[in-house]
Amino acid sequence: MLQYTIRRLLLAIPVLLGILIVTFALARLIPGDPCKAMLGEKATADVCERFTIQYGLDKPIYVQFFIYMKDILRGDFGTSIRFARPVTIILIERLPMTVELGFSALLIAVAIGVPAGIFASIKRNTFADVITMVGANIGVSMPVYWLGLMLAYIFALTLKDTPFWLPPTGRLTAGMTSIPFYQLWNISVLKGTVQYHILEFIANLYVFNSFITGQWNVLLDAIKHLILPSVALSTIPMAIIARMTRSSMLEVLKQDYIRTARAKGLTQRVVVLKHALRNAMLPIITIIGLEVGHLFAGAVLTESIFGLAGVGRILFEAITARDFPIIQAFTVVIAALYVLVNLVVDLSYVFIDPRIRLE
Amino acid sequence: MTAQLSVNANQVEKDYRANSLWRMTLRRIGKQRNAIIGMVILGILLLVAILAPVLAPYDPIEVLIGVEDVGKREAPCIHLLGCPADQPQHIMGTDGNVRDVFSRVIYGTRYSLFLGFTAIGIAIGVGAVLGAISGYYGGWLDMIIMRILDVLMAFPSLLLAIAIVSVLGPGLSNALVAIGIVSIPVYARVVRASVLTVKEQEYVKASKALGGSHMHILIDRILPNSVPPLIVRGTLGIGTAILDAAALSFLGLGAQPPMPEWGTMLGSERNQVFSAPHLVFYPGIAIMITVLAFNLIGDGLRDAIDPRLSNT
Numbered sequence: 001m002l003q004y005t006i007r008r009l010l011l012a013i014p015v016l017l018g019i020l021i022v023t024f025a026l027a028r029l030i031p032g033d034p035c036k037a038m039l040g041e042k043a044t045a046d047v048c049e050r051f052t053i054q055y056g057l058d059k060p061i062y063v064q065f066f067i068y069m070k071d072i073l074r075g076d077f078g079t080s081i082r083f084a085r086p087v088t089i090i091l092i093e094r095l096p097m098t099v100e101l102g103f104s105a106l107l108i109a110v111a112i113g114v115p116a117g118i119f120a121s122i123k124r125n126t127f128a129d130v131i132t133m134v135g136a137n138i139g140v141s142m143p144v145y146w147l148g149l150m151l152a153y154i155f156a157l158t159l160k161d162t163p164f165w166l167p168p169t170g171r172l173t174a175g176m177t178s179i180p181f182y183q184l185w186n187i188s189v190l191k192g193t194v195q196y197h198i199l200e201f202i203a204n205l206y207v208f209n210s211f212i213t214g215q216w217n218v219l220l221d222a223i224k225h226l227i228l229p230s231v232a233l234s235t236i237p238m239a240i241i242a243r244m245t246r247s248s249m250l251e252v253l254k255q256d257y258i259r260t261a262r263a264k265g266l267t268q269r270v271v272v273l274k275h276a277l278r279n280a281m282l283p284i285i286t287i288i289g290l291e292v293g294h295l296f297a298g299a300v301l302t303e304s305i306f307g308l309a310g311v312g313r314i315l316f317e318a319i320t321a322r323d324f325p326i327i328q329a330f331t332v333v334i335a336a337l338y339v340l341v342n343l344v345v346d347l348s349y350v351f352i353d354p355r356i357r358l359e
Numbered sequence: 360m361t362a363q364l365s366v367n368a369n370q371v372e373k374d375y376r377a378n379s380l381w382r383m384t385l386r387r388i389g390k391q392r393n394a395i396i397g398m399v400i401l402g403i404l405l406l407v408a409i410l411a412p413v414l415a416p417y418d419p420i421e422v423l424i425g426v427e428d429v430g431k432r433e434a435p436c437i438h439l440l441g442c443p444a445d446q447p448q449h450i451m452g453t454d455g456n457v458r459d460v461f462s463r464v465i466y467g468t469r470y471s472l473f474l475g476f477t478a479i480g481i482a483i484g485v486g487a488v489l490g491a492i493s494g495y496y497g498g499w500l501d502m503i504i505m506r507i508l509d510v511l512m513a514f515p516s517l518l519l520a521i522a523i524v525s526v527l528g529p530g531l532s533n534a535l536v537a538i539g540i541v542s543i544p545v546y547a548r549v550v551r552a553s554v555l556t557v558k559e560q561e562y563v564k565a566s567k568a569l570g571g572s573h574m575h576i577l578i579d580r581i582l583p584n585s586v587p588p589l590i591v592r593g594t595l596g597i598g599t600a601i602l603d604a605a606a607l608s609f610l611g612l613g614a615q616p617p618m619p620e621w622g623t624m625l626g627s628e629r630n631q632v633f634s635a636p637h638l639v640f641y642p643g644i645a646i647m648i649t650v651l652a653f654n655l656i657g658d659g660l661r662d663a664i665d666p667r668l669s670n671t
Contacts, residue, residue: 014506015506015509015510015513018506018507018509018510018513019510019513019514021510022510022511022514023522026522026523026525026526029526030525030526031526031528137393137651137654137655137658138647138651140598140650140654141598141602141646141647141648141650141651141654142643142647142650143602143605143606143609143622143625143643143646143647144606145606145609145625145629146625146639146642146643146646146647147643149625149629149632149639149643150632150636150639150640150643152632152633153632153633153636153639156633157633293514293515293516294515296515296518297515297516297517297518298517300517300518300521300610301517301606301609301610304610305629315518315521316521316610319521319522319525320525327522331514331518331522334514334515334518335513335514338513338514338515339513
C-alpha cells in the first residue's frame with residue numbers, strides 16, 4: 001500500500017511538470033504586451049522597460065522558466081502584476097471560497113445523486129425510474145450559468161419577502177464579518193509567517209470558521225449565501241453520479257449472490273445497502289473523483305454569476321488581463337488538486353474493495 | 360437445378376444481410392426509446408437550422424427601432440395568448456438592442472449544431488490519428504503521446520479551453536478550435552484501446568503475413584473496430600462541446616455580438632435577469648434541448664452498439 005502510494009506520487013511528478021510547462025507556455029503565448037495591458041495609457045517606453053526588467057520578462061524564455069520553477073519549489077508564486085501583491089497571499093484569500101463552494105456542491109451532488117441512483121435501480125423500468133432518469137438526463141444537459149441565473153431570479157426576486165428568500169450575490173451580508181478563530185482564541189502568530197498563512201486559510205473557510213467559533217448568525221448567513229451557487233454547481237455532477245449509481249447497481253443486483261441473499265430471507269434494505277451498494281461503489285467513487293475537475297471548471301461560471309471572489313473568477317479575470325503569475329499559479333494549483341483527488345480515489349479502492357491489492 | 364441453387368444463394372444473401380452487424384445494430388437502436396426521442400428532437404433542430412430564414416419572422420440582427428412600435432427588452436407578446444392585436448407579435452420578446460429574440464433563438468440553432476459537429480469532428484480526426492499511432496507502434500512514441508494527453512486531461516476541460524481561447528483570441532472559430540483540442544484525449548484513448556485489443560489478433564497477423572503495408576493494416580484491418588465506440592463517444596461529446604462552446608460565448612470568449620449565438624445572448628443579457636428574465640430563459644432552454652438530444656442519442660447508441668460500455 002505504502003509502496004503503491006509512493007509509486008503513484010512519483011508517477012504524478014511528470015504530469016505535474018507537464019502542467020507547469022503547459023501553463024507557463026500558455027501564459028507566455030497570450031498575445032499582447034503585459035505592460036500595456038496593466039498600465040494602459042501610462043505605459044511609455046521608459047516605464048515599460050523598467051516594468052519588463054522588474055518582472056524578469058526581458059530574460060530568455062528558458063531562463064524565465066527555470067526561475068519560475070525554482071520559485072514554485074520554494075512555494076513562491078511570484079507577484080501579481082495587476083494587484084502588485086504576492087500571488088500566494090491572493091491564493092490564500094481566494095481558494096477557501098472555491099473549496100467551500102466545491103465541497104458543498106459535491107456534498108449535495110452525492111447526497112442526492114447516490115440515493116436517486118439506488119432508488120432508480122431497485123425500481124427499474126417503473127415510472128419512478130423513468131422520471132429519475134429523465135431528470136438526470138435534463139440535469140446533465142443544463143448550462144450551469146443558466147440554472148444559476150434562473151435560481152437567482154426565483155429565490156432572490158420572486159420569493160422576496162417570503163422565508164424562502166435567498167441572497168443572489170456575495171459570501172456574507174454587507175456589514176456581517178466572520179471573525180477569524182485565531183483572533184477569538186487569542187492565538188498569537190506573526191503576520192507573514194507560514195503558520196499565519198495556514199491559519200488565515202482556515203479562517204477564510206467562513207462556514208467552518210464560524211461553526212467552530214460559534215458565530216451562529218454568521219454561520220447561518222454564510223450557508224444561506226452558499227445555497228444557490230452550490231445547487232447550481234451541483235446539478236451536472238449530481239446527474240452523472242445518479243446515472244452511474246443506477247447502472248453500477250443494476251450490474252450488481254443481477255448477480256447470483258444477491259439472489260442468494262434474498263433467498264436467505266434478508267430484508268430488501270440489507271440486500272440493497274449492505275450487499276449490493278458496497279460492491280457497486282467502485283465506479284461511483286471513480287466518477288465522483290472525476291467530477292471534481294468539472295466542479296473547478298463550473299466554479300468559473302458559478303462564481304462570476306453569484307459575484308463570489310473565488311479562484312475561478314480571478315483566474316478568468318487574470319486571463320483577460322494577462323496577469324501571468326496568477327494564471328500560472330491558479331492553473332497549477334487547480335490541476336494539482338485534481339491529480340491529488342484522483343490519487344486519493346485510487347487509494348480508496350483498497351478500503352472499499354478488500355479484493356483489490358495495490359502492491 | 361441451376362435455378363434452385365441461385366434461389367438458395369439469394370436466400371443466403373438475404374439472411375446474411377438481415378443479420379449483418381449494421382442491420383442488427385439499427386434494429387437494436389430502433390428499440391431504444393431514448394435514442395428515438397433524441398433523434399426526433401435532433402431532426403427537428405436540423406430542420407429549424409436549415410429552414411431558419413423561413414421560420415424566423417424577423418432578421419436576427421435587425422434592430423427594430425423605427426421599424427415598428429416596440430421597445431427595449433419587452434416581454435413576450437403572443438396574440439393568441441391575449442396580447443393586444445395592435446402590438447407587433449414577439450413570441451419571446453425583444454432584447455436590449457430591440458431585436459426579435461425568437462428569430463435569434465431560431466438562427467442560434469445553426470451556430471450550436473455547427474460548433475458541436477465541427478469541434479468534435481476535429482477532435483475525432485486528430486485523436487484517432489494520435490491514438491492509432493500510439494497503439495500501433497507502441498514504445499517511446501506511445502509513451503510520449505500518452506503522457507502529453509495525460510497532461511491535457513489533468514486540466515478541467517473548460518479551464519483549458521478558456522486558456523487556449525485567450526491565446527488564440529476570442530471568436531467563434533477559435534472557441535471551436537479550443538474545444539476541439541481539449542476533446543482530443545478522449546478519442547485518442549478510445550482508438551488506442553481498440554487498436555491494442557485487436558492488433559495481436561490472428562487476422563491482423565494474417566494480413567501482415569500477406570505483405571500488407573502498415574497503412575493498409577491500420578486503416579482497413581484495425582481502425583474499423585474503433586468506429587462503434589467513436590460514434591458513441593462522439594455523440595455524447597457533441598453535447599458537451601455545445602455546452603462548453605456556449606459557456607465560452609457566455610464569458611465573452613466565443614461568438615461575438617451581434618451574432619445570434621445562444622451563449623452570447625445569455626451572456627450579454629445576464630445582468631438583466633431580474634428585469635427581463637425572458638432574455639435569459641429562452642436561449643438557455645434552447646441550449647438544454649439541443650444538448651439533451653445528443654445525450655439521449657448517445658445513451659441509446661451506447662446501449663445498442665456496445666452494452667458493455669454502459670458502465671463507463
